[in-house]
Amino acid sequence: MSTVYETFQAAQQQIAAFSDQVARVPEENPADLPELSRAIQEYASTFAQNYSEAHLSHENSELSEALETTRDAVIESLGNIYSYIESFLAHSTQIPGANMGPLAASISAELTSADRELRMALEGLAKRGEG
């Protein structure tokens, strides 16, 4: 069973991987967007599940609200990305040729936001001896 710290650390790595993927999508193959959307949606479920099974190294109830905030923020970011892609697909009659720059920027901004929330959490946990 993983610790909360490990769960957040793994999420940070996964988000970095998504960032790399997003950076490549517009140039390489825009038709990969639905697949990316699916992967992000699936990871949101996996992350929520991993978090629910994770534990703290030490008894520390004062952290619970902050941890929930981090969990929700990450899920919110992933959910927003999913919505952005859905909306883009719904309003773009032809994906190849559509201007994907704004979409990529939107997704990157969400990933950056999730990364920031996770970074605050990892620092906060490390400070409390949970790292």
Add this chain to the structure above:
Amino acid sequence: MMPHSNPSPVPPVEAIPDAAEQGVAERPIAPELALPANQTRAVGTLAVAGESSPVAPSTGTEELARELDLTQRLADQATARVHSARINLLRTGELPAVHRDPEPVEMSSASRMPTSEMIGRFESAHHVKQVPKLDEQLGDPTRMMLFEYLAPRQSLDIPGPEGVMTETDALWQLHDFLHDFITMSEQQGKGGRGKNPTLAEAARSILESVSFIGQPEYAEAAQALGDVWKDYLDGDPERKLCLLAGIGSLERYDGMRKSDDFLRDTILSSFSDEELEKYSGRIVAGVEDMDADPSKGKIVMLDDWSITGKQMRDVYYSLIDNPTFKAYVESGKVEINLLIASEDRIKNGLAVNPYEPTHGHIPVFAYYQSHEAPLAKREQRAHITGLHSTVNFDFSGPLKEMAKKDTGNYAVIPAIARVNPVYHFAPRKVEITNTALRRTDSGEGR
């Protein structure tokens, strides 16, 4: 008898059911939400003030109500059938006599308090009032605003618009869905514990404690925020106000407006032409336009609500290296204005770092305080949602789970949990520059 049928999309013009056919006055409320014996389900009089005027009399609130009206958007989208149905309803302008209350009810203004009192409460208590309970909202069949809802999401299918529904029907559909889920759970469970006890508790929690921002609440709160801002500016001619719709201006999906931008535009477009001129140059949209000393200005981070707080923190962190923003933060002149927030947020503000309380909190002011829902999982402990947009956390999320347990698919998720956000592609009506507030071609003069 508890109704089970789901309201259907608005039918063609010739077949619009009247309120009696829709069962407005005959629907019993679940025992959890029974109205007090002396409370009747008052029905306001819908009067006709012209084709584009849904209700009379005309007030500032009504102006805002019109901003939220989906009619133009539906027409733009060539959904002529729906448009015609709505126009017909407006032309008819009447509910059947059996529902007519002798005392006309002014939509969303009946419960409003004097402006000075409202502003006093807003500033001292950081909120003005509790949002109405669902039972009050169910008892108000004047909520005839149409909203568009999306088809249930099935795997990666793109959920397109499925239909439109009135606010009243949507609230009743939500009520019936939750009530039926609780009943089903109790009946099907074994050993007295009930089936899906956790979800049944969530259903009961939403039924009893949902904090719903319908059209009247949105209009009333938006009107109030506008009054608060005007009062601030009128207090000193040198004051400036930065209305930061920061979420929409982040590097997000270009062309898709967000709730903050829409709310700001809705409020400003309700200003009279004279007011727009009067506040030109004193209301700005960007931190870079705040040339006033922090003692003569305020930066307002605006949105309808803040559930996890992440989006507001996004705005904060995107600006904190800006010297002007930083100076305003350090002077305590940055605040969050919302339509609704929880008691905790209102009292404590929003932590800029949830793990480091000493790093500071941004003060939160909201027109409505939400109902406390201890079973809600998120920090705010509330089930907040609205007619203009659906909240996933602690609202549509659990409703989807209930629908899955109930039927194995998402077919019966109430429409109010799948609102097509009204603001995504609505045209902007007021342009804000550092020197002027100007109506765009989409904004009518006042």
